[in-house]
Amino acid sequence: MIQSTRPAQYGFAERWLPRLVLAPSFLLSLVFIYGFVAWNGYLSFTSSSLLPNYHWVGLHQYERLFANERWWVAVENLFKFGILFIGVSMLVGILLAILLDQKIRQEGALRTIYLYPMALSFIVTGTAWKWMLNPGLGLEKMMHDWGWTSFQFDWLVNPDMSIYTVVIAGIWQSSGFVMALFLAGLRGIDDSIIKAAQIDGATLPRIYWKIILPAMRPVFFSTLMILAHIAIKSFDLVVALTGGGPGFSSDLPATYMYAMAFTRGEMGLGSASAMMMLLTVSAVIVPYLYSELRRGR
Amino acid sequence: MQSNKLSRFIVYAVLIYFAVYYLLPLYVMLTTSVKTMDEIRGGNLLSFPMHITFAAWSKAWGSACTGVECTGLAPFFWNSVRMVIPAVAISTTLGAINGYILSKWKFPGSELVFALLMYGLYIPFQVLLLPMATTEGWLGIASSTTGLVFVHVVCGIASTTLFFRNFYVGIPDELINAARLDGAGFWRIFWRIVLPMSIPILMVTLIWQFTQIWNDFLFGLVFSAGGSQPITVGLNNLANTSTTVKEYNVDMAAAIIAALPTIFVYVAAGKYFVRGLAAGAVKG
Amino acid sequence: MGALAIKNVTKSFGDTHILKGIDIEIDDGQFLILVGPSGCGKSTLMNIIAGLESPTSGEVHIGDRIVNDVAPKDRDIAMVFQSYALYPTMNVRQNIAFGLETRGVPKKEQEEVINRVAKMLQMDHLLDRKPGQLSGGQRQRVAMGRALARDPILFLFDEPLSNLDAKLRVEMRTEIKQLHHRLKTTIVYVTHDQIEAMTLGDRIAVMKDGVIQQFGSPQDIYERPSNMFVASFIGSPSMNFIECHLAEQNGQIGVSLTSESDARFVPLKDGAKFAKRVGQEVVMGVRPEQLDVAHGDEMALGCKVMLTEPTGPDTMIFTRINGKDVTARVHPRDAKGPGEVMRLALDMGKVVFFDPKTQLRID
Numbered sequence: 009m010i011q012s013t014r015p016a017q018y019g020f021a022e023r024w025l026p027r028l029v030l031a032p033s034f035l036l037s038l039v040f041i042y043g044f045v046a047w048n049g050y051l052s053f054t055s056s057s058l059l060p061n062y063h064w065v066g067l068h069q070y071e072r073l074f075a076n077e078r079w080w081v082a083v084e085n086l087f088k089f090g091i092l093f094i095g096v097s098m099l100v101g102i103l104l105a106i107l108l109d110q111k112i113r114q115e116g117a118l119r120t121i122y123l124y125p126m127a128l129s130f131i132v133t134g135t136a137w138k139w140m141l142n143p144g145l146g147l148e149k150m151m152h153d154w155g156w157t158s159f160q161f162d163w164l165v166n167p168d169m170s171i172y173t174v175v176i177a178g179i180w181q182s183s184g185f186v187m188a189l190f191l192a193g194l195r196g197i198d199d200s201i202i203k204a205a206q207i208d209g210a211t212l213p214r215i216y217w218k219i220i221l222p223a224m225r226p227v228f229f230s231t232l233m234i235l236a237h238i239a240i241k242s243f244d245l246v247v248a249l250t251g252g253g254p255g256f257s258s259d260l261p262a263t264y265m266y267a268m269a270f271t272r273g274e275m276g277l278g279s280a281s282a283m284m285m286l287l288t289v290s291a292v293i294v295p296y297l298y299s300e301l302r303r304g305r
Numbered sequence: 306m307q308s309n310k311l312s313r314f315i316v317y318a319v320l321i322y323f324a325v326y327y328l329l330p331l332y333v334m335l336t337t338s339v340k341t342m343d344e345i346r347g348g349n350l351l352s353f354p355m356h357i358t359f360a361a362w363s364k365a366w367g368s369a370c371t372g373v374e375c376t377g378l379a380p381f382f383w384n385s386v387r388m389v390i391p392a393v394a395i396s397t398t399l400g401a402i403n404g405y406i407l408s409k410w411k412f413p414g415s416e417l418v419f420a421l422l423m424y425g426l427y428i429p430f431q432v433l434l435l436p437m438a439t440t441e442g443w444l445g446i447a448s449s450t451t452g453l454v455f456v457h458v459v460c461g462i463a464s465t466t467l468f469f470r471n472f473y474v475g476i477p478d479e480l481i482n483a484a485r486l487d488g489a490g491f492w493r494i495f496w497r498i499v500l501p502m503s504i505p506i507l508m509v510t511l512i513w514q515f516t517q518i519w520n521d522f523l524f525g526l527v528f529s530a531g532g533s534q535p536i537t538v539g540l541n542n543l544a545n546t547s548t549t550v551k552e553y554n555v556d557m558a559a560a561i562i563a564a565l566p567t568i569f570v571y572v573a574a575g576k577y578f579v580r581g582l583a584a585g586a587v588k589g
Numbered sequence: 590m591g592a593l594a595i596k597n598v599t600k601s602f603g604d605t606h607i608l609k610g611i612d613i614e615i616d617d618g619q620f621l622i623l624v625g626p627s628g629c630g631k632s633t634l635m636n637i638i639a640g641l642e643s644p645t646s647g648e649v650h651i652g653d654r655i656v657n658d659v660a661p662k663d664r665d666i667a668m669v670f671q672s673y674a675l676y677p678t679m680n681v682r683q684n685i686a687f688g689l690e691t692r693g694v695p696k697k698e699q700e701e702v703i704n705r706v707a708k709m710l711q712m713d714h715l716l717d718r719k720p721g722q723l724s725g726g727q728r729q730r731v732a733m734g735r736a737l738a739r740d741p742i743l744f745l746f747d748e749p750l751s752n753l754d755a756k757l758r759v760e761m762r763t764e765i766k767q768l769h770h771r772l773k774t775t776i777v778y779v780t781h782d783q784i785e786a787m788t789l790g791d792r793i794a795v796m797k798d799g800v801i802q803q804f805g806s807p808q809d810i811y812e813r814p815s816n817m818f819v820a821s822f823i824g825s826p827s828m829n830f831i832e833c834h835l836a837e838q839n840g841q842i843g844v845s846l847t848s849e850s851d852a853r854f855v856p857l858k859d860g861a862k863f864a865k866r867v868g869q870e871v872v873m874g875v876r877p878e879q880l881d882v883a884h885g886d887e888m889a890l891g892c893k894v895m896l897t898e899p900t901g902p903d904t905m906i907f908t909r910i911n912g913k914d915v916t917a918r919v920h921p922r923d924a925k926g927p928g929e930v931m932r933l934a935l936d937m938g939k940v941v942f943f944d945p946k947t948q949l950r951i952d
Binding site: 015017021022023025026027029030032033034036037038040041042043044045047048049051060100103104107108110112116118120121122123124125126127128129130131132133135136137138139140142145146147149150153180184192233237240241243244247248251261262265266269270275278279281282283285286289293294297300 | 313316317319320323324326327328330331333334337345346348349350351352399402403406407410411412415418420421422423424425427428429430431432433434435436437439440458459460462463466478481482485490491492516519520521522523526527537540541544545553556557559560561563564567568570571572575576580
């Protein structure tokens with residue numbers, strides 16, 4: 009059909025019932041999501057501290073935010089964490105998906121093993137990795153027991169390295185999910201394309217590199233979106249693993265926002281940092297959503 | 306075919322290597338949780354427990370300290386149960402009906418509603434925290450299970466709607482038209498035709514929402530207090546309570562207790578999830 | 590007033606005009622075919638009759654009422670869909686009963702209807718199966734059964750046979766025709782297949798670009814196509830179009846035909862009709878069977894055979910006349926091989942002429 013044809017609707021029930029039934033969800037979203045975004049936006053221009061007030065101070069909170077060292081540590085950490093977390097999770101996930109797609113025995117069992125970390129709360133993951141990376145009793149002690157006495161692993165308490173422990177645990181939790189998405193995508197590819205390429209004499213790695221992976225572009229993008237989204241709102245993992253420490257060396261914007269808004273009594277600063285997070289996400293998501301909705305029509 | 310055999314070997318080796326990588330933390334958690342603290346200090350991460358004891362488990366469940374109180378995780382666990390059941394049920398129901406309307410009963414403006422919901426899916430929840438906390442205070446549902454359920458429903462509608470809508474787009478319109486000619490209306494078509502076809506996506510949504518809400522920490526931390534805190538908050542408090550001696554066996558037992566429901570759901574119904582997710586999420 | 594009347598119906602989406610003023614009227618018990626290439630608007634028209642889409646302007650009458658504002662369920666119609674649209678979670682019995690149930694037909698009566706329909710379509714043994722367990726033909730049968738259960742004043746069939754394989758399609762075609770003979774209800778049937786259109790219809794509406802090109806009986810449309818589109822769309826192999834020059838020779842009006850090995854002036858049957866057009870170019874429409882082997886001496890043109898295509902009962906001969914590829918349908922025993930020359934005669938009583946500019950038939 010040339011255009012999406014909307015069905016003809018008759019009478020009160022057909023015409024108004026759908027709108028009526030959709031209305032509560034629409035209103036909930038409108039008020040409690042969009043309304044609150046606006047409200048939070050407004051708070052970020054006020055001098056709110058321990059309690060919200062509506063004394064307009066213009067861009068003052070943003071100026072304070074941009075002059076705040078801790079905020080820039082959080083932003084820098086987000087970049088380190090985001091790039092490594094997304095990059096490595098993607099690589100591991102794609103690799104596992106391709107390998108699992110080679111008619112593997114026990115595929116179901118392996119898939120469950122790769123995927124189960126995703127069922128866990130980041131708090132559980134954080135608690136577990138915190139124990140394993142514990143400098144006194146964890147990995148380090150194990151290596152010492154095994155005879156590698158000079159082995160040192162103190163990233164959890166080393167301000168320069170603490171953010172990378174978050175990366176390690178994050179990858180462990182999420183790469184299986186990437187695998188699942190890509191495996192599903194691979195399964196959706198028409199077998200005859202692969203057969204045709206094989207008849208043309210292409211080797212398997214070449215087929216993957218030249219034909220299959222390019223065909224997975226949409227999966228790649230939606231996975232990228234999901235991972236970026238997880239990265240930007242990462243909060244639980246940091247809290248459970250490092251608590252943002254040592255000091256504030258492993259802070260992320262999400263933990264920074266929480267600290268300002270709920271423990272330090274700096275609501276204005278907290279709401280301003282939340283707005284910065286929203287703007288960052290929007291810069292990535294809006295073009296993506298726009299193209300998706302265009303295509304979906 | 307020598308090289309073929311070799312490459313098969315490499316494929317399996319890599320797969321197994323990663324399986325070990327994913328399983329090791331689970332192994333460590335399990336073994337640590339049944340060791341005594343003496344054994345933990347004496348052995349190392351991978352050493353097998355000599356004397357299996359469930360003392361740490363009963364302490365984690367019933368008497369470990371999560372701050373000033375020492376009630377173990379049990380009350381937090383039941384808080385989570387009380388929160389997760391209504392939150393999953395309500396958000397899934399709304400998602401199913403919204404998806405049905407947005408795919409089969411489009412009206413002028415319904416695409417806009419859909420776009421609005423979609424964007425809501427990606428909004429970082431941090432921007433909602435302060436206004437939501439204030440509003441819940443006004444409504445008198447702050448720090449209560451009701452308040453938590455409400456937040457989870459509001460923030461869950463977007464993803465449940467998307468799941469169902471993407472699934473229902475695949476149901477041919479002719480089926481709906483046939484039912485209309487058969488005299489069925491909006492609700493009857495939903496109950497008798499559409500809903501019975503929705504089992505796969507229903508499984509996905511239930512699993513997704515269950516894990517999301519059970520595992521949530523942020524909302525639990527901000528919107529609950531003492532008597533209504535969910536298990537993730539309990540676990541975090543337990544693991545980060547600075548008592549004199551750090552009891553890693555209790556921490557691990559607590560972590561496993563917090564993870565058991567979602568792991569159980571995955572193992573029992575994971576294959577529906579992967580299958581359905583492929584159909585829904587990848588298509589975007 | 591007949592069973593169905595469509596009056597000046599249009600449908601547009603913005604600047605896209607799907608239907609541009611459709612007028613159709615049929616009597617009780619007639620079998621109306623809407624036929625045309627894809628995108629011609631026939632399915633939209635069908636949906637408008639069913640009430641699944643609403644027209645931009647114009648009126649739809651079913652029985653003696655205007656149904657523009659009547660919901661599909663209240664139009665007293667039943668529809669068979671292209672994809673069958675069987676409810677996948679219900680078994681055949683429940684599929685048939687669903688429409689009765691929503692209308693509050695008592696359980697006992699429902700049973701009777703199901704049994705009647707099942708017997709009529711010989712599908713008693715399928716009643717407890719789910720659609721997923723049925724073959725394509727069986728699904729088609731159930732879809733028809735569901736429509737029959739309701740006993741409406743108008744049946745709508747939307748390309749019901751297009752998902753079946755060739756053999757089954759022919760069988761079901763016959764079955765639908767028999768059903769129509771027995772039930773004598775009015776049927777509107779959409780198809781893109783001209784053979785289905787010819788074999789089933791009492792009245793055929795040939796559509797293209799949202800306009801009805803011709804509306805008439807199958808025979809009428811076949812023999813007297815109103816324009817070159819209808820002429821080429823109906824009939825297989827297609828009608829031959831031979832461009833020629835109308836001339837007068839020895840007091841007779843006719844056309845000059847040239848093949849690769851022969852040339853001849855062929856007079857028209859009632860040339861007087863064309864007197865005004867002498868000296869103009871025309872397109873002569875010749876059905877393949879109107880170009881047959883000459884047995885006597887009459888007006889035959891020697892044509893060199895380029896290719897033959899035996900179909901069994903007939904053999905198609907491909908040759909060239911006036912520089913155009915032309916197909917002739919001859920008896921197999923008369924056919925000659927490629928390279929040989931055959932003497933072909935035109936059935937000048939049946940050929941039709943078109944204006945090359947307007948593409949309309951010249952009367």
